[in-house]
Amino acid sequence: MKILFATSEAVPFAKTGGLGDVSGTLPRVLAQMGHEVTLILPKYCQINEKKFKLIKKEIELQVPVAQKMEEAEVYAVELAPRFNALLVRQDTYYHRDQLYGTTNGDFEDNAERFIFFSRSVLEVALALRLQPDIIHCNDWQTGLIPVYLKTLYRDPSSLGQSVSVFTIHNLAYQGLFWHYDMPMTNLGWELFIPEALEFYGKINFLKGGIVFADAVTTVSRKYMEEIQTEEFGCGLEGVFQDRRKDLYGILNGVDYGEWSPASDPFIKQKYGPSDLTGKRECKADLQREFRLPTKEDVPLIGSISRLAEQKGIDLIVANMEKMMDLGLQFVLLGTGEEKYHLQFQKFSEKYPQQVGVKIGFDNALAHKIEAGADMFIMPSRFEPCGLNQIYSLKYGTVPIVRATGGLDDTIQDFTPTNQGGNGFKFGDYSPSYLWETIKRALQVYRNQVAWEKLMLRGMSADFSWEQSARAYLKVYQETLAKKKNRNGKE
Ligand code: ADP
Numbered sequence: 001m002k003i004l005f006a007t008s009e010a011v012p013f014a015k016t017g018g019l020g021d022v023s024g025t026l027p028r029v030l031a032q033m034g035h036e037v038t039l040i041l042p043k044y045c046q047i048n049e050k051k052f053k054l055i056k057k058e059i060e061l062q063v064p065v066a067q068k069m070e071e072a073e074v075y076a077v078e079l080a081p082r083f084n085a086l087l088v089r090q091d092t093y094y095h096r097d098q099l100y101g102t103t104n105g106d107f108e109d110n111a112e113r114f115i116f117f118s119r120s121v122l123e124v125a126l127a128l129r130l131q132p133d134i135i136h137c138n139d140w141q142t143g144l145i146p147v148y149l150k151t152l153y154r155d156p157s158s159l160g161q162s163v164s165v166f167t168i169h170n171l172a173y174q175g176l177f178w179h180y181d182m183p184m185t186n187l188g189w190e191l192f193i194p195e196a197l198e199f200y201g202k203i204n205f206l207k208g209g210i211v212f213a214d215a216v217t218t219v220s221r222k223y224m225e226e227i228q229t230e231e232f233g234c235g236l237e238g239v240f241q242d243r244r245k246d247l248y249g250i251l252n253g254v255d256y257g258e259w260s261p262a263s264d265p266f267i268k269q270k271y272g273p274s275d276l277t278g279k280r281e282c283k284a285d286l287q288r289e290f291r292l293p294t295k296e297d298v299p300l301i302g303s304i305s306r307l308a309e310q311k312g313i314d315l316i317v318a319n320m321e322k323m324m325d326l327g328l329q330f331v332l333l334g335t336g337e338e339k340y341h342l343q344f345q346k347f348s349e350k351y352p353q354q355v356g357v358k359i360g361f362d363n364a365l366a367h368k369i370e371a372g373a374d375m376f377i378m379p380s381r382f383e384p385c386g387l388n389q390i391y392s393l394k395y396g397t398v399p400i401v402r403a404t405g406g407l408d409d410t411i412q413d414f415t416p417t418n419q420g421g422n423g424f425k426f427g428d429y430s431p432s433y434l435w436e437t438i439k440r441a442l443q444v445y446r447n448q449v450a451w452e453k454l455m456l457r458g459m460s461a462d463f464s465w466e467q468s469a470r471a472y473l474k475v476y477q478e479t480l481a482k483k484k485n486r487n488g489k490e
Contacts, residue, residue, distance in 0.1 A: 001035045001476060003027070004132035004162075006121045008114070008141035009099060010039055011258075013047045013087070016099055016361075017306060018252070018387050019139060019169045022219070025255040029469040031083035038130060040121050042113075043075055043087035045095040053077055054087060059127045061088075063120045065112060066184045072120055074128075086128075088120045103338060111177040114205065115184050118144040122153050125162075134476045136165045140175030143209030144185060147197070150212045151187060163479045165472075166213035168206070170384050171227055171234050172310060175205030199235065210239050215479040217248040217472070219385035220406035224249030232382055248475050251409055252385040253465030259370070259391045266367035271396075273459045276452070279371065279396055286372025289365070290331050290356025299445050300329040301438075302373030302397065304366045304388055307336030307344075312379035312402060317343050318431035319438065324351050326442070331356040331373065333365050370395040375441055379426075379434050383407045389423070393458035398451075399423035400441055402434075410463070414444060414454055422458040 009015055011024030023039065031037040047054075054075040061072040073089040093113040101107045122145065125132060137145045146164040153159040182192055182203055192198050197208050210216055218224050224247060226232035228240045240247060257263070261279070262272040268285035271278025280296060287294045301323070305311045317340075323330060324347075332344055332355075341359050348357040358365060370376070376392035378401045385406030389399040393410075401407040403425045414421035424441045426433040445451050 001134060001473075002130065002132045003030060003035055003037045003134045003136060003476070004121070004125055004130055005037060005039045005136045005138075006118075006142045006145060007039070007041050007138045008117065010041050010085075013041060013052065013085070014044050014099060018219075018385065021255065021387055022169065022252050023138060025253065025465055026469060026472065028080060028083055029253075029465040030472070031080055033466075033469060033473070034082070035473075036082050037084070038132070039079075039083070039085045040124060041085070041087060042094045042117055043073075043089040044099060045091070047087060049075065057086075057128070061120060061123055061127060063116055063123050064186055065116050065119065066186065070116055072116075074124055086124060088117065088124065090116060090120075093117075110175070111181040111203075111205075112184055114141040114175065115144060115181075118142055118148065119186075121145055122148055122159060125159060132159075132162050133480060134165055135159075135162050136167065136472075137209060137213065138167050139169050140173055140206040140209070142166075143175055143205035143207070144187075145209070146213035147187060147191070147208040147211075151191070163214040163476075163483050164212070165215045165217060165475060165479060166209035168210075168216070168218040168227075168384070170310075171206070171218075171232070171236065172382070174199070174207065174234065174236075176202045177205070178202055207236060207239060210236065210243060213246075214483060215246045215248065215475050216240075216243055217250050217475060219249075220251045220409045221249035222408045223382075223384045223405035226382070226405060246479075248471070250468055250471045250475070251406060251463070252387060252390075253468040254387060254390050254394070254463050256394065256464055259367075259394060261371055261395050264367055264371065266364045267371040268368075271371075273396075273456050276396065276455070282368065282371035283374070284372075286331065286368050287329070289368060289372075290358075291352070292329050292331075292356055293353055295329075298327060298329050299375065299442060300331065300373050301375045301377050301400075302369040303330075303332045303334065303377050304369055305332070305334045305336075305378070307334040307340035309337075310381055310383075312381050312429070312434075313340050315379045315402075315429070315431050315434045316377060319435050320347050320355075322435060323438065324354055327354070328442075329354050329356075331369060333358045333360070333362060333369055335360055370397055373397050374445065375400055377438075378402070378407060379429075380404060380407060381429055386410070390463045393422055393461050393463075396455035396459050398441065398454055398458060400434075400437055401425045402429065403427050416444075416450075419450075419453070420457075422454065422461060
């Protein structure tokens with residue numbers, strides 16, 4: 001199968017969150033399974049040509065955006081057998097410090113930046129005669145691609161043979177823009193209706209993907225169910241219900257090549273289920289990193305997160321003083337909303353012996369926290385999949401999570417009676433529920449035998465990508481078969 005995987009970020013080139021992890025690994029695994037995969041993303045200025053051995057393609061790309069023809073360059077690199085990456089260079093759009101915006105908000109021209117990207121994906125496919133069977137699109141930044149495939153590019157001599165699969169990694173980001181941006185898409189106003197792109201007077205790129213893609217997937221089974229409800233649907237629950245027959249929930253895998261304590265180059269001492277001594281070293285190293293007392297028996301709770309409301313940061317803040325009273329240590333790595341930066345900085349000033357905070361994005365430190373903490377806290381309000389809790393399992397760092405989306409699918413609650421489970425979870429989004437759960441975890445922590453068993457159960461779990469990749473292949477095949485069927489009937 002020929003697969004074109006379009007995304008706005010992918011490891012190792014650019015990453016702001018889980019989308020970058022998924023886009024870096026899923027296409028690679030599909031290629032390992034024998035498929036021909038091309039990854040395509042914007043060439044942000046952070047992506048160095050020499051470092052990645054990028055080679056400029058001999059094509060001159062002209063991409064229509066409104067009445068203009070935007071020129072672009074295309075760079076290529078073979079990442080593995082059958083796995084190529086293409087990067088679209090257009091410096092006016094992508095030569096910036098950040099990918100999507102600053103701390104003050106999104107870039108004002110994000111509509112134009114990703115209209116351009118969506119169309120350039122299709123123009124590149126044509127110019128390079130890629131003839132993909134599947135165009136796999138991800139999140140709002142590529143939401144218009146399925147719309148274009150059913151309109152401007154629907155002719156069989158264009159890209160009419162390709163089917164589109166649209167994956168939603170987070171419904172909270174929809175790419176909402178005012179209707180004056182509509183002409184920039186070069187799509188007709190007849191699509192500015194509630195059955196297509198309109199969403200309460202605005203254009204909604206994500207909705208475009210949901211309505212027009214041949215299949216829609218999201219990143220856990222639970223989240224797939226949740227988004228069809230008013231509570232989690234962000235106003236699009238009805239659209240999801242309409243597409244129920246073509247909607248799939250496929251849990252993300254993780255790349256154990258990158259996230260495994262047995263081979264992690266960022267951590268102080270490697271370790272695995274057969275010998276946990278390295279984890280103690282990693283804990284001491286993490287305590288030193290944050291200038292906390294290097295005490296082995298003090299429970300250390302870690303957090304790595306975008307500091308956004310979604311992640312349940314308010315619940316952590318509400319419980320901080322109580323956690324301090326119990327003598328816990330707490331370390332946080334994150335970046336996001338200013339108010340959270342200030343709140344955590346205050347805690348670290350008030351409790352320098354117990355709280356370590358680093359505001360920023362730091363991959364090496366993220367690995368050290370996974371290895372050095374005893375528990376990982378993730379009380380999200382909603383969580384499409386969540387990766388850190390899965391990484392935590394592998395590092396023997398016991399997750400404390402709220403039962404929502406992928407957190408609910410991956411974490412089973414420990415109870416003394418069942419002696420099963422791989423972490424701790426609670427239901428209601430309220431500080432007292434989190435507090436009770438933290439206390440529950442601490443109780444088990446004090447019983448070393450039970451705790452080690454719990455750690456080992458988590459470490460033995462396997463969330464590698466192969467199974468998820470096979471589920472995507474099944475979706476591709478079913479979707480291609482449905483299309484063939486439709487064409488046969490026409
Ligand atoms: P989301 O995509 O909603 O941010 P996920 O749990 O799916 O959440 O993925 C987050 C990814 O980003 C993980 O790989 C995590 O380690 C990483 N990450 C998040 N914040 C930071 C940070 N401040 N520094 C380094 N890595 C981070």
